Amino acid sequence: MKIVFFGSDDFAVTNLEQLVLSGREIAACVTPPDKARGRGMHTQASEVKQCARQHRIPVFQPEDISQKSFLEDIASLRSDLFVVIAYGKILSNELLAIPRLFSVNVHASLLPRYRGAAPVNWALIRGEQETGVSVIKMNPQLDAGDILSQARLKVEDADTAVSLRAKLARLGADLLNQTVADIQAGHVQAIPQDKSQVTFAPKLTKDLGLIHWQDSAFKIHNMVRGLQPWPSAYTFYKDKLLKILETEIVGSFGGVPGTIVEILPSGFVLQTGDKSLLVKKVHLASAKAMPAKDFILGHRLAVGMTF
Numbered sequence: 001m002k003i004v005f006f007g008s009d010d011f012a013v014t015n016l017e018q019l020v021l022s023g024r025e026i027a028a029c030v031t032p033p034d035k036a037r038g039r040g041m042h043t044q045a046s047e048v049k050q051c052a053r054q055h056r057i058p059v060f061q062p063e064d065i066s067q068k069s070f071l072e073d074i075a076s077l078r079s080d081l082f083v084v085i086a087y088g089k090i091l092s093n094e095l096l097a098i099p100r101l102f103s104v105n106v107h108a109s110l111l112p113r114y115r116g117a118a119p120v121n122w123a124l125i126r127g128e129q130e131t132g133v134s135v136i137k138m139n140p141q142l143d144a145g146d147i148l149s150q151a152r153l154k155v156e157d158a159d160t161a162v163s164l165r166a167k168l169a170r171l172g173a174d175l176l177n178q179t180v181a182d183i184q185a186g187h188v189q190a191i192p193q194d195k196s197q198v199t200f201a202p203k204l205t206k207d208l209g210l211i212h213w214q215d216s217a218f219k220i221h222n223m224v225r226g227l228q229p230w231p232s233a234y235t236f237y238k239d240k241l242l243k244i245l246e247t248e249i250v251g252s253f254g255g256v257p258g259t260i261v262e263i264l265p266s267g268f269v270l271q272t273g274d275k276s277l278l279v280k281k282v283h284l285a286s287a288k289a290m291p292a293k294d295f296i297l298g299h300r301l302a303v304g305m306t307f
Contacts, residue, residue, distance in 0.1 A: 001184050004079045004099070005057075006030045008046040011169045012085040015106055016048060018173035019083070020055050024180065027077045028058040030065075032088060065089055074098055081183065083176065084138060093140055101183065103138040106176050108168045109201065110134060110150055112193040115143035116201035120165045123201075124226030127218065129155050131164070133172040135179045137190050146190035149179045160228045206231040209243075213258030213307065217249045217275035235307045237284065237299070242307070245289060246281035259306045267292030268301055 002025045005016055020026060029052040037044045045053075052059045062070040075098050082103035084091065096103050109119035111134040116122075123131040132152040136145035151171050155164065182188045209231035211220055223233040224247045232243040235258070253261040255271040262269040267280040283289035295301070 001025065001080045001180065002027045002078065003081050003083055003180070004028050004030065004074060004077060005048070005052075006082060006084040006087040006091070007048045008032055008088055009086045010047050011108070011165065011172075012087075013047045013051045014169035015083070015085050015173045015176050016051055018177050019180070020057075022177050024177075026052075026055070026057050027079050028060055028074070030060045030062070030074070030087070033061045033063055065095060066092055071095065071098070081180070082138075083180075085172075090140060090142060091138065096138055096140065104148065104176075104179065104183075105136050105138050105143070105145065106172045107134045107136060107143055108165065108172065110152065111136060111143060111147060112195070112198040114199055114201040117203040119201040120168060121161045121201070121204060121226045123155065124159065124161055124164065125222050127222045131155055131168070133168055133175055135172075135176055136193075144193060146192050148188050148190055149175055149182070151175045160225045162228050204231060209234045211235045211244065213270065214273040217272040217277050220272055220277060221247050221249055232283070237307060241285040243283040243289075244279055244281075245283055246279075246292075248278040248280060250276050250278045252276060256306065260301060260303050263296060263301065263303060265293060268296055270307065 003019065004027050007016065008031050029048055031046045031048040034043050034045050036042060049059050060070065060073065071094060080100045082099045084103055084105045091103065107119065109123065110132040114122055130152055132150055134147055135149045136147050139145045153167060153171055179188065209227050211223065211233050220233065224244050227233050232245065234241050234243045236242060250269060252275045253269065253271060255261045257271050257273050259271050260268050261271050261276055264278065267278050269276050269278050279292045281289065282292050282295050
């Protein structure tokens with residue numbers, strides 16, 4: 001089976017690597033044009049392009065995927081299947097019609113829940129205890145195609161969006177590889193998504209990270225877990241933005257929300273709208289991330305101080 005792979009980031013690469021290691025024929029990779037990234041704004045290739053080069057897979061980087069020349073180039077490959085993961089653009093009907101069979105997408109949620117750009121983050125923000133991955137038969141609507149396969153994963157208490165995303169990438173890669181085999185054997189069944197169960201996972205914005213200490217400890221704790229690595233859950237300390245990177249719900253001490261109610265060897269305890277949160281790791285603007293116990297010493301935190 002000949003596959004054209006569309007993708008950009010490390011999540012997509014995990015899936016691409018699995019396909020390659022399993023001996024799947026990757027006719028080409030399609031990925032966004034190189035762009036300036038990082039503090040130095042140096043031009044860098046996407047992770048998918050770097051992976052494709054390592055495996056000597058041809059790469060296409062169209063600015064416009066509706067261009068006639070690009071459509072002709074992709075059609076000339078005579079592929080059986082498109083695999084689309086974290087590509088960042090919606091494929092048109094014309095493009096989706098090119099492969100002999102159809103196009104599939106791997107999405108990091110149990111669709112129809114959490115359609116959209118940030119399913120891993122929102123599953124944690126909403127306090128889900130279970131999530132998973134879905135392989136769907138694509139249509140022009142975002143994440144709305146028929147489900148071909150799914151795999152479930154328990155969300156651990158210690159999971160952040162970073163750790164959970166890595167787990168889901170590995171789970172998705174295994175599921176995708178098996179689904180491709182099932183497609184090749186003619187053993188898949190496409191099941192329409194239940195529209196009554198649809199929820200969304202919109203793109204993250206910086207404003208989402210601002211902590212309101214009158215909210216519940218559960219809500220704030222899940223923000224801390226779900227908004228990593230960006231924008232992070234944050235508050236302000238002496239007019240400087242302070243990212244809260246690790247917390248633990250420790251009980252209720254009483255007091256004004258946002259006030260330090262106890263200093264512990266492992267960090268400082270802040271009152272929320274109900275219970276209290278032990279802050280264990282922070283990152284102050286213009287400084288490095290550090291354990292909260294070091295922040296306490298460096299800034300002489302004390303009970304009664306307010307954020």
